[in-house]
Amino acid sequence: GAGVSQSPRYKVAKRGQDVALRCDPISGHVSLFWYQQALGQGPEFLTYFQNEAQLDKSGLPSDRFFAERPEGSVSTLKIQRTQQEDSAVYLCASSQGLRGVNTEAFFGQGTRLTVV
Amino acid sequence: AQRVTQPEKLLSVFKGAPVELKCNYSYSGSPELFWYVQYSRQRLQLLLRHISRESIKGFTADLNKGETSFHLKKPFAQEEDSAMYYCALQGAQKLVFGQGTRLTINP
Numbered sequence: 555g556a557g558v559s560q561s562p563r564y565k566v567a568k569r570g571q572d573v574a575l576r577c578d579p580i581s582g583h584v585s586l587f588w589y590q591q592a593l594g595q596g597p598e599f600l601t602y603f604q605n606e607a608q609l610d611k612s613g614l615p616s617d618r619f620f621a622e623r624p625e626g627s628v629s630t631l632k633i634q635r636t637q638q639e640d641s642a643v644y645l646c647a648s649s650q651g652l653r654g655v656n657t658e659a660f661f662g663q664g665t666r667l668t669v670v
Numbered sequence: 671a672q673r674v675t676q677p678e679k680l681l682s683v684f685k686g687a688p689v690e691l692k693c694n695y696s697y698s699g700s701p702e703l704f705w706y707v708q709y710s711r712q713r714l715q716l717l718l719r720h721i722s723r724e725s726i727k728g729f730t731a732d733l734n735k736g737e738t739s740f741h742l743k744k745p746f747a748q749e750e751d752s753a754m755y756y757c758a759l760q761g762a763q764k765l766v767f768g769q770g771t772r773l774t775i776n777p
Contacts, residue, residue: 557713587764587765589767595769595770596676596756596767596768596769596770597714597756597767598767599764599765599766599767602763602764604763609763610763610764613764645714647714647765657702657719657760658704658716658719659704659706659716659765660715661713661714661715662713663713664713
């Protein structure tokens with residue numbers, strides 16, 4: 555494909571609403587990362603998948619955040635009962651390998667979530 | 671714990687002047703270090719990685735394990751270098767970013 559694709563590009567949610575953000579990684583990429591980027595900040599790690607296994611979810615800010623990658627390709631980040639502090643750009647990235655020369659992470663354009 | 675520190679949020683230099691963007695890291699193992707760049711209205715993309723020891727767009731970065739630093743340097747800045755720059759560290763699994771430095775090149 556053309557790269558990592560995220561949808562929707564923009565999402566406005568009312569406080570308390572559930573949202574689902576989708577990431578289509580580059581085909582064949584083993585690693586998939588989700589990041590949260592608040593305005594004026596660097597990307598903050600949320601969670602990491604190696605194929606379908608979620609190996610690290612230490613960055614998820616609360617149990618309202620849930621991510622899955624059931625078949626080792628497409629991933630969904632779900633946020634339940636959204637709060638205003640969840641407003642941010644959510645970035646997805648994928649990489650071909652685990653370490654070494656194939657660890658370049660390719661990023662999607664992000665989903666800008668605004669909670670009103 | 672993995673941590674990346676970029677002490678300068680903003681850096682402004684004149685065209686043709688040298689540029690150095692600072693990055694320090696904390697990691698107990700053997701890290702892989704990267705610099706990512708985000709130009710206006712574009713997605714985040716890899717600029718260079720320490721294991722390649724390459725120069726991209728005139729930028730270089732040397733990993734100094736003694737000082738736990740991975741500063742990004744360019745001898746002569748160009749206007750098209752204006753962007754957000756993020757230093758990143760990959761440990762065993764996850765990729766951790768610094769807060770970023772906004773570099774502005776003045777004509």
